[in-house]
Amino acid sequence: DDAPGKIDPADVPQAFTHFTYRYTGKKMMVCDLQGVLDTARLPPLYELTDPAIHYKSRTGRRNVYGRSDLGSGGMDRFLQTHQCSALCGMLKRHVKAELKGHRSKAEGAGYCADGAPVEGHGASVPR
Secondary structure (H helix, E strand, C coil): CCCCCCCCHHHHHHHHHHHHHHHCCCCEEEECCEEEEECCCCCCEEEEECCEEEECCCCCCCCCCCCCCCHHHHHHHHHHHCCCCHHHHHHHHHHHHHHHHHHHHHHHCCECCCCCECCCCCCCCCC
16 A cells, blocks of 8 residues: 555665664664564564664774674665665654754753753764
8 A cells, every 4th residue: 555654664674774874964874674563562563683884984994883884885885776765754854853953952952852961962983
């Protein structure tokens, strides 16, 4: 069924990979995901496994996240073959809203969109 707003579960792993690329400011990408949609749960849950992380190091470090970390080359290969889905569009709007909220709060009061202090917030990203 191709009804507007309907998400194809097969699009979730690739859309998530694209989302992580956008959300990290094009510095990281969680990819090579396998997944199973568990519809017996309410709400349904997509369990993603076997991630690889590609990281674009500013200092040229390689394999920061292990042997499967192909850096910017791995990101480029994904983007050359990826076809955006409706879910990518939904997640893109979410990223824009989230980052806009993050910037305005960070600039004003020193807090992220989720209310956590800016300093020390989030995952540690190597240089």
